Amino acid sequence: MLEERGKVIALGSLAVLLLSGAAYEVVIPHIPSLCPTLNNCARDKQFDKLYHTAVRTANSALELTGQYQNLLELKESRDRLMSAIDQLATIPEDVNIYPKAEQVLGEYRNKLQEVDKRLEIEKQASANFTAGQKLAEFASNEVEIAKTIGHYQSAKADLEKAKAKLEQIPADSIITSQVQPLKAEYQTRIKTIEGQIAQMRANLIHIYWSNQDHWMAKMPEKSVALTFDDGPVPQHTNKVLDILKKHGVKGTFFVVGRNVDNFCPTLQRIVREGHEVANHTYSHNSLPKLSPQFQKAEMEKTQKAIQKCVGTKHLPFWFRSPYGAQNSTTLKVAHSVGLNTALWTIDTLDWRYRNNADYVVNKALQSQGQDIILFHDHGSAGLERIIMGLKNRGIQFVTLSEALP
Numbered sequence: 001m002l003e004e005r006g007k008v009i010a011l012g013s014l015a016v017l018l019l020s021g022a023a024y025e026v027v028i029p030h031i032p033s034l035c036p037t038l039n040n041c042a043r044d045k046q047f048d049k050l051y052h053t054a055v056r057t058a059n060s061a062l063e064l065t066g067q068y069q070n071l072l073e074l075k076e077s078r079d080r081l082m083s084a085i086d087q088l089a090t091i092p093e094d095v096n097i098y099p100k101a102e103q104v105l106g107e108y109r110n111k112l113q114e115v116d117k118r119l120e121i122e123k124q125a126s127a128n129f130t131a132g133q134k135l136a137e138f139a140s141n142e143v144e145i146a147k148t149i150g151h152y153q154s155a156k157a158d159l160e161k162a163k164a165k166l167e168q169i170p171a172d173s174i175i176t177s178q179v180q181p182l183k184a185e186y187q188t189r190i191k192t193i194e195g196q197i198a199q200m201r202a203n204l205i206h207i208y209w210s211n212q213d214h215w216m217a218k219m220p221e222k223s224v225a226l227t228f229d230d231g232p233v234p235q236h237t238n239k240v241l242d243i244l245k246k247h248g249v250k251g252t253f254f255v256v257g258r259n260v261d262n263f264c265p266t267l268q269r270i271v272r273e274g275h276e277v278a279n280h281t282y283s284h285n286s287l288p289k290l291s292p293q294f295q296k297a298e299m300e301k302t303q304k305a306i307q308k309c310v311g312t313k314h315l316p317f318w319f320r321s322p323y324g325a326q327n328s329t330t331l332k333v334a335h336s337v338g339l340n341t342a343l344w345t346i347d348t349l350d351w352r353y354r355n356n357a358d359y360v361v362n363k364a365l366q367s368q369g370q371d372i373i374l375f376h377d378h379g380s381a382g383l384e385r386i387i388m389g390l391k392n393r394g395i396q397f398v399t400l401s402e403a404l405p
């Protein structure tokens with residue numbers, strides 16, 4: 001009651017001063033805020049209380065909105081604001097506090113829209129974060145079982161997608177502090193995979209023209225294929241054949257068609273001693289500069305020369321470009337002639353280091369198996385040491401067709 005009277009005095013002090021208590025009821029009935037009846041005053045008091053409770057709730061909500069640490073807190077702040085709005089909306093127009101209530105209600109509704117926007121942003125950020133982590137986890141599994149370049153590329157693509165998900169998270173999101181280190185981690189992992197791909201590329205041999213990765217899965221462990229290019233030339237090839245024979249080792253000879261026509265008996269010895277014959281063009285020209293027709297002729301003429309010398313049984317199905325120089329035409333043409341193309345994984349550079357057998361030996365002995373080692377018929381110095389060194393490591397010698405069935 002005291003409080004009510006105080007309010008009346010405060011609000012209508014002039015009227016109270018000038019008019020008697022009886023006149024007061026007559027003069028000011030149209031101002032609801034002045035609480036004309038006791039009943040109305042009780043109502044005003046009730047909504048006053050409601051108003052203050054709602055404002056307190058709203059203030060606590062807004063405080064939380066300004067400093068929320070996680071999605072749950074943001075949701076909580078929205079719930080509180082919503083509850084304040086609901087309470088304020090029940091205040092009727094004819095009570096004292098209504099104008100103030102209406103004003104804050106407008107403010108709170110605007111704030112609610114902001115909170116809803118924030119909530120949407122944080123939900124999206126959280127979804128992106130989770131999606132990114134899932135993709136990164138998937139990439140880990142892919143890397144673990146990766147055998148081919150394709151597998152690594154797929155893992156890399158997934159990590160890039162994971163990173164892109166993280167990049168969509170706005171800088172002012174609550175999870176931003178977690179996003180930065182994760183982004184850096186994914187970038188590091190992408191770099192590692194790129195390294196693995198580069199390493200595999202360096203070892204890549206184009207075996208199947210349509211599937212360059214295929215050999216990785218097929219080449220047996222603890223085995224190497226010794227391959228000899230540019231023969232048959234009797235004075236060179238016979239030295240190689242003698243060493244292979246002495247150690248019971250089979251190799252693969254990429255022969256030049258022109259040499260086959262000139263030195264058929266040497267090719268016949270190659271075949272007789274159980275080695276594999278392969279195609280190294282007819283005139284040892286670099287192929288990429290040639291038209292498809294000429295590339296094809298280089299391969300076909302050699303096939304014919306070999307067939308003429310040692311018969312259909314020894315018709316090659318491996319082809320190696322001179323200097324390893326090949327383009328997509330080469331691969332297509334080889335395929336159309338029924339040849340698979342094979343380069344090498346270790347180049348001994350025996351043609352450059354003819355007088356430095358140590359270099360060639362060291363190079364070849366880098367192999368831990370699963371290698372195709374490139375020699376030339378004229379570079380047989382060091383071959384015997386290489387064979388013994390590899391044998392000591394338990395490595396077997398296979399022809400290309402045995403290595404890559």
Ligand SMILES: [Zn+2]
Nearest residue numbers: 229230322323
């Ligand atoms: Zn060659």
